Amino acid sequence: MYDLLIKNGRVIDPVNGVEGIKDIAIEDRRIVRVEEDIPSFSASEVLDVCGKTVIPGLVDIHTHLSPSTSRYSHRMLALAGVTAALDMSGPIDGVLRLAREEGAGLTVASIEALVPGANIPGLAPDSKDIEKALDEALDKGSLGIKLLAAAYLLEPDSIGNAFRIANKRRAYVAAHCGSSKTNSDIRGFLEAVELAGSNRVHMAHVNSYCRGLIRPDAEETEEAVRALIDHPWLRSESYMSQMNGNSAGCENGIPKTPVTKNCLRLGGYPETQEGLRQAILDGWANINIAAGGQNMLINGPEAVERWLAAGTDTGVSFPVNPPLPRYRLATAKRPDGSFVCDALSTDGGGIPRNVLVSHGLSLIRFGALSWNEYVYKTSTAPAKILGLPDHGSLTAGLLANITVVDPEKQIPVLAVSNGRLIMIGGHVCGAGSRFVTTERGERNVLENGLEPLVIHLEETGFYKGL
Ligand SMILES: [Zn+2]
Structure with missing residues (x-):
């Protein structure tokens, strides 16, 4: 007997070349079969999702999961059909506590913002200061660090050092771009691209530097697109909310x-x-x-x-956020046909704009993205960047991470995370969290009562490319 059978949905799984009406059988939390007409009597629970679309679990690579943003962040992600998420600011102690106390069954990870007066002394931390902040973050379970120009405009030298030091340690590093010499705008973005040099850096929410603060938003957007085409080792994401x-x-x-x-x-x-x-x-x-x-x-x-x-x-x-940059960055491609921004994100979680399904499906309806491209940008690519072994496809043998959406209403209707149902029909039924960490952070994650998922960043898409 299978534990769960998701029946009659239109399954879209580009990694395995699957598109059509299929059933998915889950046993011991793992996908065991994706086929037509698996008999209902072979499962102890059957969910008929006729008329709905079944895709690999959504991975939101830019969210906020600290208690100060909202104690409901995990619930909000589950309601949005998301099964894995990267928190983009910490602080890790609070993120771990929220994941334990208010978890909704998701797989989550966190990177630690460099905050003057907290983990760095001021706006011009030196290499030793940054190394210390990174070491502390890794030992507590973070995957790396985040530059947070939304709140703190650091000196350009410090930003360049943070990129270099994180890369030397093979840690994750993401930038909300902008420095003391620029701002959180297109100048800050282009400056960060230069400061990155050949280092691997995740450029956060690229659309947010294209709000028309310096030049018309359409021009700023094309400048960002060109910079990302010219620096293909940079990872990036854009979001769709106004x-x-x-x-x-x-x-x-x-x-x-x-x-x-x-x-x-x-x-x-x-x-x-x-x-x-x-x-x-x-x-x-x-x-x-x-x-x-x-x-x-x-x-x-x-x-x-x-x-x-x-x-x-x-x-x-x-x-x-004007419409043109959001549309352009969600859909822009490089000359080789790959996407300019690797992933669609939300910068949501506790911030109420978890629109991967509602806005993403609008892009499909508009003819701007195919279903396969949507799945790639919301699941396959972000899962590769984070090195999540059980996300990004519906391959038999993987822990089941599945999102079911209503393509007419453009809402998520069901989410299975790590083989367990976490949301059905707008009701959250998941609990706890699986916490993505490195070998250095495993112990603290365990001590916080969470199930660790240890990854090796040098083997992920962040360092190896997509
Ligand atoms: Zn953010």
């Missing part, structure tokens, strides 16, 4: 983070706490609040109250 996500925290009447100031400027507001208050009232700024088991965005007078009650320390989102 909303960004950042901190609304203010100090002495001024927003603390450079990106929030950029967003106020883009909306024609003063770059002050008063400007932010007016933007929330008008609906240009949206405050991130917890409600109904997930986070949502609100604006208007109640949002201002909530924001002030939290001492301004809430998340904030602005509709600053």
Whole structure:
């Protein structure tokens, strides 16, 4: 008897060249057969997904899973049909705790932001400072480090050193681009490409540097596309939401983070706490609040109250991502036919914009991506970059990681993660987490009560290419 049989769905698995109405049998958490007409009586549980599309579990390679973003991050990902995710900022202690206490059955990993006053001394950390921060992060279970120009514009030398040191250790390194000499914009992105040199770096949310802050957004987008074509060893992802996500925290009447100031400027507001208050009232700024088991965005007078009650320390989102860069970067190809940005991401998780299914399926409907390309960008490629052995395809023998979507409503309807059902019909039923780490972090992951999945980064797509 099989434990679970997913019947009558349209299965799309480009890795195995499968496309058609098939049944998937799962036994001992592993996929054992993908065939037509597997009899219902051969399984102890049967889920009929007639009219739905069955794809390899979604891997979101840019999310936020710290308790300070939202305690519901894991639930929100499961509801979005995601089965594996990379947290892009830490801090690792909180990410581990949330994965244990609020897990929804996903496979998750984390990289640690370099934060002045926390794990680095200031905005110009030297090599020793960066090595120390990286060592601490790896020993706790992180895969590597993240440059976080959304909040901290480091010196260019420090950024270049961080890329070099992470590569020397064969650790993961990702950049929200921008330095003290540039900003979180197209200049910061092009500067980061130069600073990377021949090092492997994950360029985070490429669309976010193409908001038209310096030149028209279409021009900025083509500059980003050209830079990525010319530096094919860089990994990258872009997201599809109109909303960004950042901190609304203010100090002495001024927003603390450079990106929030950029967003106020883009909306024609003063770059002050008063400007932010007016933007929330008008609906240009949206405050991130917890409600109904997930986070949502609100604006208007109640949002201002909530924001002030939290001492301004809430998340904030602005509709600053123009449509053209999002469309272009989701679909752009290199001359050899491969994608310019390796993966579609969301920069979501606890930030409510987990739109891999809703927006991704719009691109398919629009004729901009085929189903095979969609599966590649949302599962196969990100799984390769992270070196996840059981994601990216529906190959017999792998732990079952499966997402089922309703192609008409463009919503996820079912998710199986590591062989267990974690979401069905908008109800989250998964618990716990499998935590992706390196040999150095295995012990701390175990001590945190989590199941470790040890990977060797030098063997992943991050270092070996796709
Ligand atoms: Zn992010």
